[in-house]
Amino acid sequence: MTGQRVLVAYGTQNGGTAGIAEEIAATLEKDGLAAEARPAADVTDVTAYDAVVLGGGLYAGRWHRDARRFARRLKAQLLKRPVWCFSSGPLDATATQKEIPPTRAVQRDMSRLQARGHTTFGGRLEPEPQGWLARSMAKRGMAHDWRDFEQIRGWAHDIAAELHQQPQAREADERK
Ligand SMILES: Cc1cc2nc3c(=O)[nH]c(=O)nc-3n(C[C@H](O)[C@H](O)[C@H](O)COP(=O)(O)O)c2cc1C
Structure with a gap:
């Protein structure tokens, strides 16, 4: 099946x-x-998409607020389409070494949307990030990019394979 439209929405600070x-x-x-890919805060409607991937940077165990708000605001539309979620956080190699489950708060956001899957990717802390706490972490030597782009592409390939096997959400909506 071709022509399916997918939104990758994200909440980010840095x-x-x-x-x-x-x-x-x-x-x-x-x-x-x-x-x-679009900032979650900019999206007001997802009816033009057949599927949505929603991701958030982790701050104190929760997604960045833009991702949380997106999930709440667009819940009714999201429930009608397949949704996958990801978190980006750990400032070490653990996310590359093993599957890290969603935090409790992310689990709650995901279950509201009946998300099909979730994964956690390593995070990135820049040398001069936004936010005083982030800056103090960077000053303590934690600035590094732990994102594993091979792992990210692998996860995206799996989503593409699933989407190629199912009817388009927009068409399915029209048939109802
Ligand atoms: C103040 C602060 C709190 C953080 N809390 C968490 C956390 O609870 N869990 C985690 O895995 N990573 C945590 N991180 C790491 C961030 O999630 C990581 O830097 C991520 O890549 C940030 O995403 P962004 O650049 O899109 O904002 C924290 C980072 C900062 C600066």
């Missing part, structure tokens, strides 16, 4: 999660889907 979302969208495109 841009690391945006980079992951863009890589996911680029991979989905290579796999024959029409995908675009």
Whole structure:
């Protein structure tokens, strides 16, 4: 099946999660889907999309607020389409070494949307990030990019494979 449109929406403070979302969208495109990455705060409607990937940077165990608000605002539309979620956080190699389950707060957001799947990717802390806490972490030597782009592309390929096997959500909506 071709022509399916996929939104990759993200909540970010320092841009690391945006980079992951863009890589996911680029991979989905290579796999024959029409995908675009957009800041979650800018999206007011998802009816033009057949599927949605929603990701958030982790702050104190919760998604960045833009991802949480997106999930709440667009819940009714999201429930009618397949949704996958990701978190980006750990500032070490653990997310590459093993599957890290969603935090409790992310689990709650995901269950509201009946999300099909979730994964956790390593995070990134820049040397001069936004936010005083982030800056103090960077000063303590924690600034590093732990995102694993091979892992990110692998996860996106799996989503593309699932989408190629199912009818388009927009068409399914019209048949109801
Ligand atoms: C104040 C602060 C709190 C954080 N809390 C968590 C956390 O609870 N769990 C986690 O895995 N990572 C945590 N991180 C790491 C961030 O999730 C990581 O830097 C992520 O890549 C940020 O995404 P962004 O660049 O899209 O904002 C925290 C980072 C900062 C600066």
